[in-house]
Amino acid sequence: MDEALLYQALEFGRPYAERGKVASYIPELSKADWRDLGISVHTIDGQQLHCGQCDRRFTIQSISKVINLAIALEHFGFDAVFHKAKMEPSGAAFNAMSRISDTEDIPFNPLVNSGAIAVVDLLLPLGLEGMLAAARSLCSDNSITLDEVVFQSEWSHSARNHSLAYLLQSKGVITGDVEELLKLYTQLCSLSVNADNLASLGLLLANGGVHPATGRRFLQEEVVRTVVTIMLTCGMYDGSGEFAVRVGLPSKSGVGGGILSVVPGEMGIGVYGPSLDEKGNSIAGQQILKYISRTEKLHIIDRCIR
Ligand code: GLU
Numbered sequence: 001m002d003e004a005l006l007y008q009a010l011e012f013g014r015p016y017a018e019r020g021k022v023a024s025y026i027p028e029l030s031k032a033d034w035r036d037l038g039i040s041v042h043t044i045d046g047q048q049l050h051c052g053q054c055d056r057r058f059t060i061q062s063i064s065k066v067i068n069l070a071i072a073l074e075h076f077g078f079d080a081v082f083h084k085a086k087m088e089p090s091g092a093a094f095n096a097m098s099r100i101s102d103t104e105d106i107p108f109n110p111l112v113n114s115g116a117i118a119v120v121d122l123l124l125p126l127g128l129e130g131m132l133a134a135a136r137s138l139c140s141d142n143s144i145t146l147d148e149v150v151f152q153s154e155w156s157h158s159a160r161n162h163s164l165a166y167l168l169q170s171k172g173v174i175t176g177d178v179e180e181l182l183k184l185y186t187q188l189c190s191l192s193v194n195a196d197n198l199a200s201l202g203l204l205l206a207n208g209g210v211h212p213a214t215g216r217r218f219l220q221e222e223v224v225r226t227v228v229t230i231m232l233t234c235g236m237y238d239g240s241g242e243f244a245v246r247v248g249l250p251s252k253s254g255v256g257g258g259i260l261s262v263v264p265g266e267m268g269i270g271v272y273g274p275s276l277d278e279k280g281n282s283i284a285g286q287q288i289l290k291y292i293s294r295t296e297k298l299h300i301i302d303r304c305i306r
Pocket of ligand 1: 113
């Protein structure tokens with residue numbers, strides 16, 4: 001892998017950006033430039049490759065659900081987390097309400113809004129300070145901060161998430177203060193990151209929770225196994241199945257335009273492209289990842305074919 005390949009991948013993905021739209025249900029996100037594209041790759045053997053706008057800051061949005069899930073598993077354990085949400089793909093939109101309102105059940109998984117909101121119920125004692133410290137450490141960047149402007153914009157347009165949270169409270173899934181936990185959930189979606197930060201996080205997951213350069217363990221192996229598996233099955237919302245077939249890399253998207261991808265045992269990838277498809281996934285970002293996966297034979301099932 002080299003930067004020439006990343007350049008080709010970016011150019012392959014670029015025409016797709018025109019076919020999507022930047023998110024507008026959070027007004028501040030609609031200010032992003034749909035043409036922006038960047039990719040960052042961090043490999044286990046110490047290479048750091050970049051192409052395009054990989055320093056451009058954007059809000060992490062749903063990729064925060066990966067950090068939240070990992071930290072909840074680390075601090076509270078498997079049973080506590082999966083008492084809040086199942087581990088099944090929902091096959092529904094990221095903010096769907098129907099699948100939980102129809103039944104007495106808990107949310108489908110921790111990577112859709114309902115499940116992530118339920119997981120944040122566990123994280124309340126850590127607060128913004130504790131979770132910001134966790135995000136900085138997992139992404140190897142102490143300069144990650146809260147984007148207050150995006151937070152205020154999302155907070156004042158969060159009726160849908162409020163409905164989900166109060167529905168979960170009525171079912172007894174959420175027991176903490178709903179307004180407090182929604183505020184924390186929204187703040188965690190509003191952390192300002194870049195593609196490089198996502199590649200760092202991906203690298204840590206790709207290497208079983210240990211930073212390859214320092215040997216320091218950040219996450220337990222069992223936590224990594226659980227998080228990365230759920231990324232593969234549920235990380236791209238109702239596009240997860242098709243993405244798994246076409247790209248075959250455990251990934252998580254956010255409506256800010258980021259995609260975090262893990263190449264198990266090899267590398268972490270961070271992509272930024274704010275133009276989204278109808279499912280809320282970066283449209284060019286997915287194509288860039290498809291190009292890299294196909295060209296470098298990184299699809300996890302390619303191991304069967306080799
Ligand atoms: N903060 C967004 C929300 O709760 C996250 C959605 C996403 O990135 O997919 O609606």
